[in-house]
Amino acid sequence: MxxxxxxxxxxxxxxxTRVLYQGFTGRQATMNAQESLEWGTNIVGxxxxGFEGEHLGLPVLPSVRAAVEKLKPDASAxxxxxxxxxxxxxxxxxxxxPLIVAVAEHIPLHDTLRIHEMLRTQSKTRLVGANCPGIINVQGRCRLGFQPLPFFTDGNVGIVAxxxxxxxxxxxxxTRAGLGQTYCISMGGDVLAGTNFVEAFQVLVEDEHTxxxxxxxxxxxxxxxxxxEWIEDYNRRTANPKPFMALIGGIQAPPGRIMGHAGAWAAPGEATAAQKIKILEDVGVTVVDHPEKFGSGMKRLLNGRSSAGSPGVGRNGAAQRRSYHTVRRRPKAVGPSRSALGQRRTLYIKQSQAFDMLKARGIPTVDSSSKDDQKFLAxxxxxxxxxxxIIASPTTDPSxxxxxxxxxxxxxxxxxxxxPGMLEKVASHLEISPNGQPELVRLIAELAxxxxxxxxxxxxxKIVIGDGGSLQVQGAKFGFDDAAFRSSKRQADIHALRDVESEVPEEVDAEKExxxxxxxxGEGSIGTIVNGAGLAMNTVDALVAQGGHPANFMDTGGKATSETIKAGFRIVTSDPRVKCIFVNIFGGLTLGDMIANGILLAFRDLDLKVPVVVxxxxxxxxxxxxxxxxxxLKLDAFGRLSNRLDHS
Incomplete structure (x- = not known):
């Protein structure tokens, strides 16, 4: 099947690839399509x-059905x-x-769940995204998304991110290393990815140029x-396998926080960033601590692969580890702090409010805790x-x-x-006897x-089930998708539960911007201003790896402007702990000179006294x-990160 x-x-x-644009005549689509057409992408309309005519010299159809019939597209942006x-x-x-690419941010999670239920039950359409730059094949001059074309060059490295x-x-x-790229496939930062790492790997290992x-x-x-797991199996069954390099962001992410990307949070029972790094290293992947190191590192790995060239080399990953390893020391992740209790992008409500929701549905709650008997259900x-x-554990013991x-x-x-089948599996895993199962199924039904x-x-x-089968909820942590309210004003009653006054002022101020x-x-003294959630996570990780103490994570957004940079300075310097600021900007769609002017404007208007490294x-x-x-001014600007973080 x-x-x-x-x-x-x-x-x-x-x-x-015959590319179709949905929303073709909009300003962003027009600019993007013009760039892609000039680059060589085969856009067919x-x-x-409700409109039929022409745009950019290409046909415009009133519906996707009409466009499919007339233009026969292979992909839609x-x-x-x-x-x-x-x-x-x-x-x-x-x-x-056959292929759809969605680059939009802040799609409500439950809308995405519904999309994936449609995708799961069919075999014609593949999704890349959402909330991602898209997919690009450099060799074939095909771009679906908004990747910055000037950085790409024909080459031999595939990227999945x-x-x-x-x-x-x-x-x-x-590109700087002279390697260039084949494909760049984006998973995106949302909770649910239309295409994941393993699915992308299957394309890259078969690609003759990669x-x-x-x-x-x-x-x-x-x-x-x-x-x-996939890489380990691939290395085992392949003679002279293609080398893998990796970077994992968020080592220093506070527990319970969402770090910019909607999907950058760990559910109960999921691995930390540090654990992911170790697991990748254990199967022979070379892990670096900053993306600047990918070029020179991959060049060494490829040279080693070419010189080896014999069956079995790299099967257990040892050759990759010998060739290149750049992580000098992997710092421990920071522990939870008071500020970790808040939340952005999503809304966590207070336990008392969660209890009120459960009591309104007839579920008994109690504030006391008997941890020895507690089970976890989510x-x-x-x-x-x-x-x-359903996530279940027969114990809440952290160990x-x-x-x-x-x-x-x-x-x-x-x-x-x-x-009945689900209940049997969950009850068995939780070690709940038959007399406790009626209360369990009632709780699961209400939670679902x-x-x-x-x-x-x-x-x-966190639940306890008594000898007679009675159930009590002794702890609750409920999180809701804020995008549903922001995008379409759904769930206004849930959003009204948010207590802004109890949140960190800088976080609320940044959200408004x-x-x-x-x-x-902790003792954070280095303020950070970064464009892009992944880069912001990696910046905090890199500062700690160099012995620094970041005071904050800040994602100005992938399209930072002079105004957002100025607002970023104002918010970061409102923290009295900040003694210096590190601005880390990678300009894809963002222009470096525009950002520089924003920094100079901030210095003049805000009368900044702290040193700034840019x-x-x-x-x-x-x-x-x-x-x-x-x-x-009291500024230092540079391009390479290596050996320069000590300026902060």
Missing amino acids: RSYADTIDNLKIGKH GVKP IYVPGNGTVAAMEEAIENEI KSGTLSYEAVAST EGIIVIGEIGGSAELRAA ISIDREARQPC RAFQLSRKFPFAYGSDAPTS DLFVSKEAFVLQT GMIYVKLG RIRGTRETEGQRLIQESG
Whole structure:
């Protein structure tokens, strides 16, 4: 029986790929299409609902159905604004377009779950995204997305990434090393990825031009673990396998926080960034601590592979580890702090509010705790299955809960969570006797209904079941998808539970400016301002690796402007602990000289007294660095990160 797995070959784009644009006549789509056409992408036309005519010299059709019939597209790039993105994806799936690429951010999680339920039950359409730069084949001059084309050059390295800015850094690094790229495939930073690492690997190892593969991951989910398992098997069964390099962001991410990307959080029982690094290293992947190192490192690995060239080399990964390893020391992740209790992008409510929800549904709650008997039960997301799931552990003991935690996925919107088969599996894993099962199924039913009806992303409970079968909830942590309210004003009653007054002022201020700020605990003295969540995580990790003490994580967004940079300075310097500031900007769509002017403007308007170190890479980096260096202000600008973080 065919399934979504049969669509992996749809990722093999190139000169032959006939590209359709949904939302073709919009400003962003027009600019993007012009660039892609000039680069060589075979765009055959677009869609604008209710309109038929011409745009950029190409046909515009009134519906996807009409476009499919007339233009026979192989792929669709979706540039429909706002809530229309979800409807556009549904229309593309219904009309069986082989590949769809969705670049939009902040798609409500439950809309995405519904999309994945459609994808899971068909075998015609493959999704890349959402919330990602897209997919590009450099050899075939085919771009679906908004990757910065000036950094790409024909070459031999394939890149698969969760982070857009870190993937651009990897592209620039391999270009500077003279290697170039084949494919750059983005998973995106959302909770549910249309295409994951393993699926992308299957394209890259078969591609005749790809000789080495770069993997960029981060906290959240288990995609990196599945990637490690796949790589281990690939190395075992392949003579002279292609080498893999990796970077994992979020080593220093505070527990319980979402670090910019909607998917950059770890569900109960998921591995930390540090654990992911060790697992990848154990299967022979060379892990680096900054994307600048990808170019020179991959060159060494490829040279080693060429000189070896004999069956069996690299089968256990040892050759890769001998060739190149750049992580001098891997610092321990920071512990939880008071600021870790807040949340952005999603909304965690207070335990008392979660208890009120449960009591309103007839579920007994109690504030006292009997930890020896507690079991863990939650409804959340299984990112591998791309479905909601029950998460269960027979203990809440931190030393054992990770190993004993198990996920039970179920179809979105179905009765599966309370089916006899599911109940039997969950009850057995929780070690609950038959007399306690009626109360268990009632709790699962209420949690599943709450999960869907109120668009939650995680509903955690700690439960105790007495000898007579009575059930009590002794702890609860409920998180809801804020995007549902922000995008379409759904779940206003849940959003009203947010207590802004109890949150960190800098985090609330940054949110108003469209940025993500996380105040870090401890003796942090280095303020950070970075464009892109993945790069921001990696910046904090890199500073700690060099002995620094970051005061914050700040993601200004992938399209930072002079205004956002100025606002970033104002917010970061409002923390009295900050003694210096490190600005780390990689300009893909962002121009280096524009950022430099924003920094100079901030200095003049805010009368900054603290020293600032500025790293500008990417588009117009030389012009930006020169503006900083010639300003005469207390600033230092450079491009390479290596050996320069000590300025902070």
